[in-house]
Amino acid sequence: xxxxxxxSVEHRASRWxxxxxxxxxxxILLAGGxxxxxxxxxxxxxxxxIDPATAIAPLRVVSLSPAISRxxxxxxxxxxxxxxxxxxxxxxERVAVVGDLTSxxxxxxxxxxxDMILVQPAHGGVQPALEELAxxxxxxxxxxxIDSLExxxxxxDSLPRVLFAAAGEVSQAQTVETVRxxxxxxxxxxAVSAPLSPAEVAxxxxxxxxxxxxxxxxxxxxxxxxxxxxxxxxxNAITANGYPELSLEDLVRIDPDLVIxxxxxESGSEEAVxxxxxxxxxxxxxxVQRVIDSQALTPGSGWIDAAVALRxxxxxxxxxxxxxxxxxxxxxxxxxxx
Numbered sequence: 001x002x003x004x005x006x007x008s009v010e011h012r013a014s015r016w017x018x019x020x021x022x023x024x025x026x027x028i029l030l031a032g033g034x035x036x037x038x039x040x041x042x043x044x045x046x047x048x049x050i051d052p053a054t055a056i057a058p059l060r061v062v063s064l065s066p067a068i069s070r071x072x073x074x075x076x077x078x079x080x081x082x083x084x085x086x087x088x089x090x091x092x093e094r095v096a097v098v099g100d101l102t103s104x105x106x107x108x109x110x111x112x113x114x115d116m117i118l119v120q121p122a123h124g125g126v127q128p129a130l131e132e133l134a135x136x137x138x139x140x141x142x143x144x145x146i147d148s149l150e151x152x153x154x155x156x157d158s159l160p161r162v163l164f165a166a167a168g169e170v171s172q173a174q175t176v177e178t179v180r181x182x183x184x185x186x187x188x189x190x191a192v193s194a195p196l197s198p199a200e201v202a203x204x205x206x207x208x209x210x211x212x213x214x215x216x217x218x219x220x221x222x223x224x225x226x227x228x229x230x231x232x233x234x235x236n237a238i239t240a241n242g243y244p245e246l247s248l249e250d251l252v253r254i255d256p257d258l259v260i261x262x263x264x265x266e267s268g269s270e271e272a273v274x275x276x277x278x279x280x281x282x283x284x285x286x287x288v289q290r291v292i293d294s295q296a297l298t299p300g301s302g303w304i305d306a307a308v309a310l311r312x313x314x315x316x317x318x319x320x321x322x323x324x325x326x327x328x329x330x331x332x333x334x335x336x337x338x
Contacts, residue, residue, distance in 0.1 A: 006026045007097060019293045059167040060113055064101045064130075065120035067146055067300030068155070072118075073187065074301040075160050076177050079088055080167075082112040084157065104130050106262065109137075116166055118159075136298060140166070146299045149227030156185045156301055183216045185301050193231035196318065203321035205257030206237040211297060213261070213272045216246040225262070228307055234314060251281055258286030258317050264296045286317035 062083030219225035295302030
């Protein structure tokens, strides 16, 4: 790990714009001493374009969280992964399924021989059985709670540091690429969560973001969506903590100015929006909108795209009500208020 200087990222005060994903230029200072190591089993370039055979010392990592797995991929370090949950998508077939956080497969874990296990613990903490198995097997368990936008930033910022420290030897090419990606992701989070203008905030009013309507369930206080709304300056109409289950009567009583249905799949979403709109929610104001993104409910680095779509829907709602908006065309679905 010696010889690596991790540059800090300045908090961006500028407003979001359509080119958020290309904003992040940085200077990386590297001292000598990074050496090559024996190649991992495969030498095919990873998604970062880095060839594992020449890029990095082998480290065997298990991820028991789809959000963390996606973040490892987006950092260009997926060639370290040897174990995953059945819900982790987009990984090579060689990455074995070893169970999930609530139901681990001890024999499968032993077979992949991890150096480190990454977990997204529940509120009760890491499963005792996993901690005991790791302690007796010499595996390190690294917990990363991801309940807020701050947690997401902490995950992106600290995960490569932890992995590089465990690896010991890291090539210059891998270091440059990983730090570039780290800074780009953090800059993107800060850009997309930059405050709206006072006129936009006033035009939007109170927003409710749902992820289910059978039964209605929403992102309440303390969630990563609530964190995004807070940074934008928009009031969350759902004041209960966590992910409360609501009734349709509750929604009518809460009477949000804007309702957004956040889903991972298109199927059934149009009917759901129609059903919510029939209650008169947001009528004459922001209406009922929908955002479809495959990572919408997975609060890792992949959620940044969903955050962009959410912001654009909010800005468009503000524009319809007379607030200033810099929103641009994006592949998000919505239903105009009636």
